[in-house]
Amino acid sequence: MKKVLYTALGLTLLGGIGAFLFAWSGLYSVAASKPHWAITEWFLHFGLRKSVETHAIPVEAPPLDEQAMIYRGLGHYEGACAPCHGAPGEAGNPVAKHMLPIPPHLPDKAAEWTDSQLFWIVKHGLKYTGMPAWIAQERDDEVWSVVAFVRRMPDMQPEEYRRVARNDTIHDPEMAEQNAALIAAAGPTGADLVACARCHGLRGEGGGAGAFPRLAGQKPEYLYETLKAYALGTRPSGIMQPIAAELGDAELRRLADHYAAMTPDTKAPEPGDAPDPETLKLGETIASQGLPGEGVPACASCHTTGQGNAGRGDAGQADAGQANAPENALYPDLRGQYAAFLIQQLDLWKAGKRHGTAYSEIMAAAARPLTPEQIRAVSRYYASLPPAGPRSP
Template structure:
């Protein structure tokens, strides 16, 4: 009997192993087909099983940890940028300082962690937090980041997660929850518009017939249906639209550029985990109303003091770099009305924002959507600039007074 169970020759093991495998497969198929497995969220995982799942998750996170964090990871500008997203999305499951967690999300299994306490975040390094935010977690309702290759946005949220455990309720409310300028105006949703397709990572995932990748969508807060879109925009761009820090100054742009950019975000043609979530909720009527609103606001520079501007920054902006084969920035930005939709006005924009966007172009996070017949030339341009040159040209444009839109050459004179 012992020899039958434990044969001496290796080849004699093949038969029993194959039979055992077939038997295990039959048992698994029987269990699945019978429906005996209880997948109800009303019953929690047994303690041992929950611990095993979390340990597996922790080891997977450590193995696939993200890249080296940026040098300014914990800067106030990144913390504030991450706060705006956390308050709009993440807080609805994970709570925050001065707030508990929603009873609906605590009825999920596994339950989302309460991230105010030190325990959930202190045990993970910044690269591990990056991995969790970017990749999400299967079977846990933790989503992956909506926009691929926008690592800069993910680092914003990581910065906030690292800062939040020591944050007071007052600071949390001011950074993440308060809609500055709420009630400043409304943008009615209007009549139900025709639904239009949008692109998202893995939007061909089976079963395709079970999903609806079309805008407008019903969002987390329903702000679009409530008509209070301006309050949501004010979270990041401010009630005056001047943005600041990590977010662009909308008062500097033309109406056509704002409208076309919102439409591009909604459709996924321009990547952003921050903006696609917001823009995809808007109706065409609201996109038009928001563009009208921001062009009526007073135009002013984002920063009151930029500091000294280098000759190199002015050279790149006005004359270009012959050594790198680059034309001047001014050859595209803000010259003709024909360019209003394609090229933003840079004068008076935030220095940090401009420099960050150039680095996003350089890293492939913008301007290279799969399937584009006409790739954005900014990708090649940014790859030819050093960090020093990027900072220099960003400082130059941040120091310039806002360009007067009415001074642009009328489209009919352009040939």
């Protein structure tokens, strides 16, 4: 047994020395223009698939059919993923075809992976492939949005994809002159505005089944500080940080001023069925009075509710305690905001995954006691109010 053991150790040592000398010689080409040996390619793909399958075992997928989730994932996919992985009716950037390994064309290959495996790949990336890990590791909700879209993509027609990904409002022939004037008025940030408009619209109308918030008429200082928090990564988002981090302070300020000066579209319908009166009543109570017995303060303590900065009581009158509350430039105006977006943000506050401002602890403490039904109620209530704006920079 000793002889067999020593022989095995010796062969292993010789093999290791041989592999080192081969690598040291530089004879093996690492050029992306030269394909792997067949055995090397098989081994790498075999190891990759088995690793993903094993690590994805404990991942439990949530429902992925929510329209806002799909659109949110589509918005990110168009800018960050499509150049390499293609899209419905699109092959992707030719440069990606000269990578090694070549990124798979996901409209054709997504079905080869389960939801949990796709999540693990998007969140953690893949070594030696150029596939990066998700920037904001705590934002599983964003990762699942990408998975939801990738799962939906094989059934999506090219026309539908282009309509949502490019945002028809940007290329509407009837609005061509007005859109061109808006972009020109943005000056040096015109190209940045077009990139923002893919999700938020040139006029900040947002949309995507409530996936993207309305920015029109929002407080300019709030928009600026939010963009800055995204750029610094103090407000985590794998979708927003790569975009905001490329902009300088002057560009952030100009974009914030642009959207603040836009007039909100009060005709845009809130996605989904109209909320029932009881839901709105509960939402109004939380907004104007809070739930003192559950430790939930009134939203109107900080956020505008109804007319002015006052909360509305049962008769629609302003609460005396809120009538003269000063407006804080760093508190967002929630009136007319999409309910799907508000629900998402409150869920993040409740889970402790939304931070980055001086008021994070306040919001986290306020959202933590709320039930899912209460979150939906107060979100639907704010969505039912006329939006504010426009605001002067």
